[in-house]
Amino acid sequence: MVALGAKNKGEPSDLNLSLDMASPVTAEEAVTTELRRAIREGLLVPGQRLTQSEIAGQLGVSRIPLRDALRRLEVESLVKIEGHKGARVTELTADDVAEIYEMRIAFEAKCMAYAVDNISKETARILAVAATASADNTLSPSEAFNQRRSFYSDIYHHANRPRMRRIIMQLRDNVDRYHLLSNRAHAHRSHNELADAIADRKPSRAAAVLVEHICESRDDLIEELERGQHV
C-alpha cells in the first residue's frame, strides 16, 4: 500500500504517493483524494504525464479505480485526458489564472458576506482566532497552506451555499499549486484585517478585505507566471 518512487524514466516522476485508507469507502475515493492532494501540493507538477500503470502501481491499486479518479479530476480541471493519448496534469496560462481568480472573487465575496452574516458571536470569535492562527507562520509553508485552506473552507461552510463552496474549493485547487513560488508578504496583514472584520461581524467589510487579499494574491501569481514565461 505504501508507495515508492523508483522508475524515473525521463519525466521527473520522483513522486512518492500513498493512500491512507482510513475513512474512504472505496479505493477510487482514496485515490482521488490522494491525487488531488499531490497535485495541489506540487508533487505532480503541471504538464506531467500520468501513466496509468505507473500511478496505479505506486498507489498499490489496479488501473480501474485510478481511471475513475482521473475522470473526476478531469472534470475538476486538474488533469486533462486526451483520446487514446493519456492524462497530464493541467497547465495554466496567465489568462487562465485571471479567469479563475475572477470567478473566485465573485463567489468568495458572496460566501464570505453570507457566512459573516449568518454566524453567531461565538463562532465569529472562534473563526477570527483561526484566521489569526493561520497567519502565524511558525509552521512549514505547505502546512500553512493547508491551514489557510481549511480555514476558508470552514468559513464558507457557514454561508449555506454548498455548491458554491464546492466550486470555490475546486477553483482554489486549480491555482493553489502555483502558489509555491509566490511570496506571501501581505498575507499576514490581510488575514488580521479579515479576522477583525469577522470578529466584528461586518459582512461587507469582511468581503471587501477578502477581495483585496485575493486580488493581491492574483497579481503576485500572474506576475510570477509571466516572468516565468519570459525566461
Added chain:
Amino acid sequence: MVALGAKNKGEPSDLNLSLDMASPVTAEEAVTTELRRAIREGLLVPGQRLTQSEIAGQLGVSRIPLRDALRRLEVESLVKIEGHKGARVTELTADDVAEIYEMRIAFEAKCMAYAVDNISKETARILAVAATASADNTLSPSEAFNQRRSFYSDIYHHANRPRMRRIIMQLRDNVDRYHLLSNRAHAHRSHNELADAIADRKPSRAAAVLVEHICESRDDLIEELERGQHV
C-alpha cells in the same frame, strides 16, 4: 448499439437510449454525452436509480465506460453515487435551485457583458437573429430548449471565458431538466429585448435584460417546485 427499453422492473425506466457514435473517440465520451442529454431532457427523472448493468446493456456497452461516465456526471452534480449502493439522478430542492440560479446570474451577467463587448457588428447581428429565432416557438418544446441552450452557448463563447462558460453550462444542465413543467410565457419578450440589446451592442443593457430574464425563470421554477412539494 441501438437501445431499447424493455425490462421495467419497478422504477419507471422506460427510457430508450442510444449512442450516435459519430464524432466521439471513446465509448465513455459517447455514453457521457448521451446520459447528460437524457438527464437534461427528462428521460431520466430525478431520483431514478441508475443500475449499471441495465444502462450499460441499453447502450450496448460494457459497465466500464458507463462507470466512467457516471463518475464524470457525479462531479457535474447530475448524478449522485453512494458507496456500494449505486447511482441515482440527483434531485433538487428549492434551496438548491436558488443557489444554482444565484451562481448563474453572477456568471452569465459577466459573460453576456463580455461577449457583447467583444463581438463585431456582424456577429452581433447574427446572434440577435439567433436570439429572435430561438424565441419563435414553432418547434417542439425540447427542440426550442436545445435551440436556446446552444444560443447561449454560442454567445458566451465570445466572452473568452472558457472555464466560466463550462461552469455555466453545467449549472444550466442542473436546472434545465426541471423546466419541463415551468411556463415560458415571458420568454418571448425577454429574448426579443435581449436580441435588441445585442444588436445595439450595449453590454450592460444586455446583461441587465438577461438577469431579469433569468430571475423570472428562477421564480417560475421555484414556485413550481414548492407547489409540487406542498402537494
Added chain:
DNA sequence: CCCGTTGATGATGGATACAGTATACCGCGA
C-alpha cells in the same frame, strides 16, 4: 406477536485479460 439474526440474492467495486490505437524507432530510398 414482535424483533433481532442470519442466510440468500443482487448489485457495485476492483482485478485481470484482451483489443485497438498512437508513438517511437529503425531501415530504406532519394
Added chain:
DNA sequence: TCGCGGTATACTGTATCCATCATCAACGGG
C-alpha cells in the same frame, strides 16, 4: 544527409470475471 514508410512497442480503452458489500426476506427466539 534528410525525409518517408513500416514495424514494434507501449499505453490506453474495453470486456469479462471475481470479491465484497448492501438489501431483503425468512426463521427462530423472546
